[in-house]
Amino acid sequence: MPHPxxxxxxxxxxxxxxLAHMSVREVNQLLHxxxxxxxxxxxxxxxxxxxxxxDGDMTVTIDGHVGYYCAGMNKRASVVINGNAGTGLAxxxxxxxxxxxxxASQSAGATGCGGLLVIDGNASARCGIALRGLDxxxxxxxxxxxxxxxxxxxxxxxxxxxxxxxxxxxxARLFVxxxxxxxxxxxxxxxxxxxxxxxxxKLLDDAGAKADVSEFRRYxxxxxxxxxxxxxxxxx
Amino acid sequence: MxxxxxxxxxxxxxxxxxxxxxxxxxRELRDRGPDSAGFAVYGGEHNGxxxxxxxxxxxxxxxxxxxxxxxxxxxxxVAVQQVEDHAILRTSGAGDTARKWLIDNVPAAYVLxxxxxxxxxxxxxxxxxxxxxLDLEHRAGTHAIGHTRMATExxxxxxxxxxxxxxxxxxxxxNGSLSNxxxxxxxxxxxxxxxxxxxxxxVAAAYLGSRMRAGDTLxxxxxxxxxxLDGFYTFVVGTRDGFAVIRDPIACxxxxxxxTDDWVAMATEYRAIAPLPGAEHANMWEPAPATVYAWxxxx
Numbered sequence: 001m002p003h004p005x006x007x008x009x010x011x012x013x014x015x016x017x018x019l020a021h022m023s024v025r026e027v028n029q030l031l032h033x034x035x036x037x038x039x040x041x042x043x044x045x046x047x048x049x050x051x052x053x054x055d056g057d058m059t060v061t062i063d064g065h066v067g068y069y070c071a072g073m074n075k076r077a078s079v080v081i082n083g084n085a086g087t088g089l090a091x092x093x094x095x096x097x098x099x100x101x102x103x104a105s106q107s108a109g110a111t112g113c114g115g116l117l118v119i120d121g122n123a124s125a126r127c128g129i130a131l132r133g134l135d136x137x138x139x140x141x142x143x144x145x146x147x148x149x150x151x152x153x154x155x156x157x158x159x160x161x162x163x164x165x166x167x168x169x170x171x172a173r174l175f176v177x178x179x180x181x182x183x184x185x186x187x188x189x190x191x192x193x194x195x196x197x198x199x200x201x202k203l204l205d206d207a208g209a210k211a212d213v214s215e216f217r218r219y220x221x222x223x224x225x226x227x228x229x230x231x232x233x234x235x236x
Numbered sequence: 237m238x239x240x241x242x243x244x245x246x247x248x249x250x251x252x253x254x255x256x257x258x259x260x261x262x263r264e265l266r267d268r269g270p271d272s273a274g275f276a277v278y279g280g281e282h283n284g285x286x287x288x289x290x291x292x293x294x295x296x297x298x299x300x301x302x303x304x305x306x307x308x309x310x311x312x313x314v315a316v317q318q319v320e321d322h323a324i325l326r327t328s329g330a331g332d333t334a335r336k337w338l339i340d341n342v343p344a345a346y347v348l349x350x351x352x353x354x355x356x357x358x359x360x361x362x363x364x365x366x367x368x369x370l371d372l373e374h375r376a377g378t379h380a381i382g383h384t385r386m387a388t389e390x391x392x393x394x395x396x397x398x399x400x401x402x403x404x405x406x407x408x409x410x411n412g413s414l415s416n417x418x419x420x421x422x423x424x425x426x427x428x429x430x431x432x433x434x435x436x437x438x439v440a441a442a443y444l445g446s447r448m449r450a451g452d453t454l455x456x457x458x459x460x461x462x463x464x465l466d467g468f469y470t471f472v473v474g475t476r477d478g479f480a481v482i483r484d485p486i487a488c489x490x491x492x493x494x495x496t497d498d499w500v501a502m503a504t505e506y507r508a509i510a511p512l513p514g515a516e517h518a519n520m521w522e523p524a525p526a527t528v529y530a531w532x533x534x535x
Contacts, residue, residue, distance in 0.1 A: 046264075046507030064516060065506050084520060086505060087490060105490065105522055124522050125487055144487075144525065 009035040009056070019043040019050075028052055031060065031077075046086065051079050054096070071098045074115065090117045093134050106143065109136045112153065118207045125162070128155045131172050137207035147174055148184065156203055158211055166219055170226075174219040175200050177211060186225040192218045237386035238411040239265025239504045240398075240491075242472045242479045243512075244379040244531045247498035251279065255375030257499075259367045260511040262382040265504060266363040269384025272397040273366045274358025276407045276474050279377025281352045286331035289348040289356045290338060291322045291394060297344050299323040309337045320369055322348075322357055331404060339430060346395050346432055351405030353378075353476045358397035378533065381474045383409040389417070389436040396433050400441035403448060405476035410437035411504055412489045414467035440465055444473065458482045458528050470523075472502055478532035487525035494518035500531050 010033060017027045020043040027041065031054055041062045044050050048067040051060050054077035062070070065083035075094045084102035093112040100108075103121035110126070112134025119127075122140035131150035141159030148164070150172030160178035167184020173196070174187075183189075197213045204211055241261040245251055258275060266273075280287075290299075303314040303325055310329030317324045327334060331350040338347050349356035355375075359366040363384040367373070372382075383398035390396050399407040414420075417436035420443060425431065429442045443464065447457035454475060461471075462485065470489040473480045481502050483491055493502050494509045496518045501509045509515050523529050 045510035046505055065510070065520075067505055067507055083516075084506065103520075103522065105492075106487070125525070 009033055011036045013037055015039050017041045019045070019047055024049055031056075031058070034058060044083070048086070051077075054079070065102070070100075074098055084121070089119075090115075090134075093117060103140070109134050112136070114153075116203075116206055118209075122159065128153070128172070131155065135203055135206075137203055137209055139207075139209055141178065144181075145184070147172055147187075150174075154199070154203060156200065156207075156209075156216075158209060166221070168225055169219075169221040171221065173199075175216045176219065177216050180217075180219070183219065186222045187219055188222045190218045190220045192216065237268050239268035239384040239508065240382070240409045240411050240470065240472055240502070241265065241504070241508050242379070242381040242409075242474070242481070242500075242502040244478055244500040245498070246496075246500065250498060251378060252376045254279070254377045254380055255372045257512055258380040258382055259372045261501070261503060261508040262367055262372075262384060263364050264508040264511065265384045268504060269386045270362060271387045271392045272358065272360045272385045272394070273363035273383060274356065274385075274397040274399055275367070275370075275372055275380060275382035276349065276354055276356045276399045277372075277375045277377045277380045278353045278355075278405075278474065278476065279375075280355070282326075284328050285326050286329070286334065286350060286352060287355060288325040288327070288331065288334055288338065288350045289322060289354075290325065290342070290345045291348055291358065292345055293343075293394070295344060296321070297323075297342070299325075302338075302342055302345070305341070306334060306337060309341075310334050319357070319371070321359075322370065324355060336430075339432070347401070349399075349401045349407060351476065354401075354405045354407060354474065356399055356401065356407060358394055358399070360392060360394050360397065379474065379479060381407070381409050381472050381479060388413050390434045393433070396435045398437060399474065400435070400438045402441040402445035402473065406445065406448070406454075407474045408437065408441040408444060409472050409474075410440060410469055411491075412467060412469035412484070414440060414465055414469065416466040420464065436467070440469070440471065454480055455528050455530065462526055470504070475532070478530065480528055480530035481523055482528050483523055483525050485526040491523050492520060493523055493529060494520040502529075 036057045039060045044064040046067045052072040055075040059078045062081045067086040069088040071079040071090045076096045078097045081100040085100045085104045087105045089104045089108040090098040091110040095115040099118040104123045106125040108123045109117045111130045117136045119138045123142045125143035127142040127146040129148045131153040133152045135154045137156045144162035147166045151170040154173045157176045161180045164184035166187030303316045307314040312329035315326040357370040398409045414436040417439040444457045470491045
């Protein structure tokens with residue numbers, strides 16, 4: 001049954017949404033019923049699924065820490081979290097911009113298709129797992145198995161990367177400024193050409209990150225695990 | 237799933253609030269573990285007195301009669317404080333002897349803990365109801381750990397509820413599952429360990445207890461566990477002086493640690509830390525894989 005306020009969609013200005021008095025479901029429904037505007041969410045207190053499934057030219061600021069899956073499936077909207085985020089931040093994001101001012105837990109940006117995810121602090125394990133076109137800029141470090149099976153998109157890390165970076169990587173591009181503890185299977189360091197520097201420069205600017213592009217190394221797929229090779233049969 | 241919490245008070249003036257704050261944390265994680273719950277509270281020490289926590293399995297136990305027989309067995313007075321289906325037995329006699337005597341001679345009861353400081357309580361059902369029924373709110377102390385369980389590896393019974401005792405004044409809560417617990421249990425049984433359940437977490441508890449009795453520090457026992465325990469886990473181990481946290485090398489099972497001038501808290505999710513005073517400004521981080529984090533009053 002359609003929600004009673006499903007049409008026409010509203011525009012709101014500077015609306016305060018307080019999770020001490022509204023459920024997450026009510027807050028998300030209100031945002032789904034809205035086409036544009038600015039919203040401030042209070043009292044998130046680690047709640048799950050805050051600002052999920054947005055599809056509008058709106059700005060949502062969350063004043064506090066959030067739990068799992070914040071800003072999942074985001075389209076067009078800009079979501080800013082003044083705090084830390086739990087597992088699965090901006091998972092399966094389609095477009096728009098999501099920024100967390102603190103740290104993000106594991107699987108941030110998982111399977112993201114498009115848009116920009118900015119993590120001002122650190123991201124833990126499996127950041128950008130199965131990436132499919134989203135760009136991620138992490139101003140701190142990322143944990144182990146980051147960009148695992150990443151297919152398209154970019155992951156930029158200003159700090160360090162943990163074990164097995166880019167394991168079983170497809171065509172996603174990885175730029176890391178600090179040390180990489182180890183590279184995953186089929187992930188190799190690649191030449192940093194001018195077009196890569198230009199793309200990196202643009203992403204750093206978009207993310208508001210101050211860094212010299214010449215300090216980064218580029219990693220990508222060696223493309224040896226792409227197709228079945230009969231000589232590898234013993235390894236399966 | 238499962239939810240675990242730990243709270244260590246740095247500010248002594250909060251000790252009267254330990255149970256209330258731990259209860260708030262556990263309530264937030266009831267949906268992660270709706271099967272059963274339990275908690276360990278550290279405090280209320282009296283020189284030379286060992287506390288042994290016991291709970292009846294199915295039918296009510298005459299704790300006064302048990303205390304009288306136990307007193308004769310250990311050659312010392314045993315006082316009884318009944319709390320619902322639990323009892324705290326206090327004695328100046330040897331704790332290890334008392335625990336073994338209870339396991340051998342009172343089959344209607346489970347022995348939950350022994351030590352000068354630790355008290356363990358647990359139950360089956362909704363964690364919020366268990367916390368209320370066993371009056372966690374009014375329990376004072378220095379530190380506490382709690383668990384809400386979603387059973388995966390063994391039956392939903394009071395004995396399968398966490399925390400599990402690992403020896404004198406130590407206990408373990410576990411989020412995850414171990415895959416080599418049957419083989420490890422057989423080895424530990426051959427070394428003389430006693431088990432009360434088929435639960436995988438009890439094996440981890442017995443493993444750590446066995447290593448520490450053989451001379452390992454808690455840190456060393458947990459580091460050996462990285463090699464010997466196969467599976468997924470975030471553990472919190474309570475000790476007389478504090479607690480320690482460790483995650484397995486893959487670190488699938490979530491954990492967050494927060495610290496202020498007044499307390500250190502560990503929880504499966506931040507929302508369990510959010511109700512603590514000053515949580516929004518706490519220094520907060522996610523524990524790295526295969527790394528021991530420990531807090532102690534002694535340190």
